[in-house]
Structures are given as structure tokens and as C-alpha cells.
Amino acid sequence: MNAPVSSPALTKNQTLVFDVLDRSEAPMSAYTILDKLRDHGFRAPLQVYRALDKLTEFGMVHRLESLNAFVACAHRESSCCGAGHGHGTVAFAICESCSQVMEFHDHAVDHRLGDWAKSKGFKPSKTTIEIRGLCQTCAA
Amino acid sequence: MNAPVSSPALTKNQTLVFDVLDRSEAPMSAYTILDKLRDHGFRAPLQVYRALDKLTEFGMVHRLESLNAFVACAHRESSCCGAGHGHGTVAFAICESCSQVMEFHDHAVDHRLGDWAKSKGFKPSKTTIEIRGLCQTCAA
DNA sequence: GCAATTGATGTAATAACATTACATTTCAAA
DNA sequence: TTTGAAATGTAATGTTATTACATCAATTGC
Numbered sequence: 001m002n003a004p005v006s007s008p009a010l011t012k013n014q015t016l017v018f019d020v021l022d023r024s025e026a027p028m029s030a031y032t033i034l035d036k037l038r039d040h041g042f043r044a045p046l047q048v049y050r051a052l053d054k055l056t057e058f059g060m061v062h063r064l065e066s067l068n069a070f071v072a073c074a075h076r077e078s079s080c081c082g083a084g085h086g087h088g089t090v091a092f093a094i095c096e097s098c099s100q101v102m103e104f105h106d107h108a109v110d111h112r113l114g115d116w117a118k119s120k121g122f123k124p125s126k127t128t129i130e131i132r133g134l135c136q137t138c139a140a
Numbered sequence: 141m142n143a144p145v146s147s148p149a150l151t152k153n154q155t156l157v158f159d160v161l162d163r164s165e166a167p168m169s170a171y172t173i174l175d176k177l178r179d180h181g182f183r184a185p186l187q188v189y190r191a192l193d194k195l196t197e198f199g200m201v202h203r204l205e206s207l208n209a210f211v212a213c214a215h216r217e218s219s220c221c222g223a224g225h226g227h228g229t230v231a232f233a234i235c236e237s238c239s240q241v242m243e244f245h246d247h248a249v250d251h252r253l254g255d256w257a258k259s260k261g262f263k264p265s266k267t268t269i270e271i272r273g274l275c276q277t278c279a280a
Numbered sequence: 281g282c283a284a285t286t287g288a289t290g291t292a293a294t295a296a297c298a299t300t301a302c303a304t305t306t307c308a309a310a
Numbered sequence: 311t312t313t314g315a316a317a318t319g320t321a322a323t324g325t326t327a328t329t330a331c332a333t334c335a336a337t338t339g340c
Contacts, residue, residue, distance in 0.1 A: 011287095012288095013289075029325080030327080043290075043291070044290070045326080045327070046327090046328080047290075047291095050288080050289080065268065066205045066268050068326060068327090091253070091256075093256075095262075102260065104256065109253060112248050113231070113249060116244065117233065120233065120242065121276030121279065122242070122271070123274045123279040124233075124271045124273040125236065125273045125274070126271075126272045126273070127270070127271045127272070128272075129253070129267075130205070131257060131262070131266075131267045132264070132268075133263045133265045133266070135260075135261070135262055139261065139262070151316090151317065152317090153317080169297075170298075171298095183320070184319070185297080186298090186318090186319085187319075187320095190317080208298090208326095
């Protein structure tokens with residue numbers, strides 16, 4: 001047991017895309033990723049989008065909706081709330097100055113939004129929480 | 141007193157764009173709005189984007205980041221938390237079947253995210269909360 | 281072994297969303 | 311009445327994402 005929850009062996013393209021994202025300090029757009037991978041034979045956006053779709057499905061990559069960009073999941077195997085990836089809603093704090101992204105969970109927030117949904121009969125499929133602003137360093 | 145908090149008289153284009161959004165059941169993209177306003181002399185996307193920028197600034201329109209689309213603010217003058225627009229973070233529940241959007245506040249969520257930010261020294265400027273899923277009717 | 285199916289890939293073209301740059305107009309305040 | 315700020319008009323371009331279709335590779339069932 002304790003095998004990766006939802007990360008089957010990655011294909012070549014998925015590995016390339018994940019590695020680029022994982023090594024990046026900042027979120028990257030699909031086209032920026034494409035440019036980084038031209039040397040590895042990537043020629044078209046679809047190659048990137050397809051890999052991103054799968055990686056997102058596996059929970060290894062997150063899409064930042066307010067940026068139209070992507071980040072590698074910051075949670076390593078088996079974090080706080082259950083084994084590995086596949087946890088509840090993830091929230092992001094995005095620094096508009098240095099582009100650093102902090103990823104976090106908040107059970108209370110999850111729970112509260114869940115309660116709201118339940119009270120309205122709304123069935124959530126995906127929840128986005130993104131805080132834009134200035135990180136401690138940049139705000140100083 | 142009790143004058144609108146942040147809604148100076150709208151210009152012609154702002155009024156046209158707001159009216160289209162306000163009458164719509166569903167969120168609209170900038171280009172959809174443009175098409176609706178061709179009869180009124182709109183020719184270019186920028187006319188729409190400029191109006192949307194101002195309306196968003198006034199708090200009369202919200203951008204749905206996960207849809208790249210816009211909705212008129214559902215809160216009428218002087219809602220629960222302070223006078224009119226200009227309240228805290230607004231959250232959205234977006235039905236992926238019928239496109240209906242529910243707008244709501246949750247002080248507890250606001251507060252919780254605010255506390256997280258404070259604990260990290262992060263200074264929020266704008267917070268996005270969007271729940272995608274199925275509304276009660278469509279989930280049935 | 282070998283068709284049949286399924287998932288991944290390659291490529292081109294196009295669609296959808298958004299901004300830059302620059303010229304012109306409007307209108308209220310000095 | 312000038313003048314300065316905001317709004318507008320228009321064209322061109324930049325950025326993000328998808329559709330369509332052909333090919334390739336691995337697995338499965340026979």
C-alpha cells in the first residue's frame with residue numbers, strides 16, 4: 001500500500017511537461033512551456049495542452065484560472081489530509097509582484113463552502129480559490 | 141446620504157454594456173456582448189473591454205475567471221454588509237449545465253482566508269472564489 | 281501470430297479571448 | 311476659451327485554447 005493515489009506512469013510528453021513546471025519558480029502558460037520544450041521536439045500547443053490535461057486529472061498540476069497558467073502541485077506524497085494527491089479544494093495565494101505562488105488547504109473554508117452548497121442543493125465538481133496580492137517579501 | 145457608493149453616472153458605452161449583462165440569464169463573454177451591441181454602433185472588442193473595466197471597478201460587474209466571462213452584480217443597493225457595492229469577497233456557484241450563476245458572500249470564509257493571509261504576511265488585493273458544478277435543478 | 285481496440289502523438293488550421301498603439305472627441309474645470 | 315482628463319473609435323496584433331484529422335504504439339482477444 002501507500003502507492004501513489006492517482007499517478008500512473010507518465011508518458012514521455014507528460015514527464016517533459018511536468019518536469020518543466022516542477023522546476024519553475026513561477027506559474028507558466030502553456031505557450032511558455034511549449035517554448036521550453038521545442039528542443040525536445042515539441043512543435044504545437046496541443047502537445048502541451050494534452051499533457052496538462054492529464055497531469056491536472058492526476059492532481060499533479062493545478063491550473064490558476066486568474067492567470068491562465070499552470071503550476072506543479074506543491075504537495076508531495078501523502079500530505080496532511082489523506083494520502084498524496086486527491087485531497088479537497090486547494091487554494092492559492094499569488095504574488096503579483098514576484099509571481100510566487102503559495103498553495104494551501106483550509107478545511108474550515110472547504111467545509112463552509114460545502115455547507116453553502118448543500119443548503120442550496122448545489123453539487124460542486126471543482127472549486128477555485130485564488131488570492132491575488134503581495135507576498136510578505138514584496139509587501140515590505 | 142445613502143448615495144450609491146461607487147457608481148458615478150455611467151457613460152453611454154458603460155450603460156449599454158451593463159444593460160446587456162443585467163438582462164442576461166447567463167454570464168457573457170466580451171465578444172458575445174460585442175455582438176449584441178453591433179446594432180448600437182459597437183465595432184471593436186476594446187469598446188467592450190473598456191466598459192467592463194470600469195463597471196468592474198465600480199463593483200457593478202464581476203469577472204468569472206474560470207469562464208472568461210462577465211456577470212452583472214447580483215447585489216442590489218445596500219445589501220447585507222455595508223452600503224451597496226464595495227463589500228468583501230464575492231463567491232460564485234456556476235452551473236455547468238444551465239449556466240446559471242449564484243452569487244453569495246460568506247463572512248466566515250472571508251475571515252478564514254484573511255487570517256491565513258495575515259499569518260503569512262500576504263496582502264490580498266483580490267480574491268476569487270468560484271464553485272463549478274450542477275445547480276439543484278440540473279442535478280436532479 | 282494477428283486483427284481490433286484504445287490511448288498517445290504529430291501537425292495544421294482556426295477559434296476565442298485580450299491588449300497595444302494611435303487618432304479623435306467630449307466635457308467640465310480653470 | 312483654453313486646456314486637461316476621460317471617453318471613444320479603429321486597426322492591428324498578441325495570447326490562449328480547441329477542432330479536425332492522420333499516424334503510431336501498446337494491449338487484448340481470438
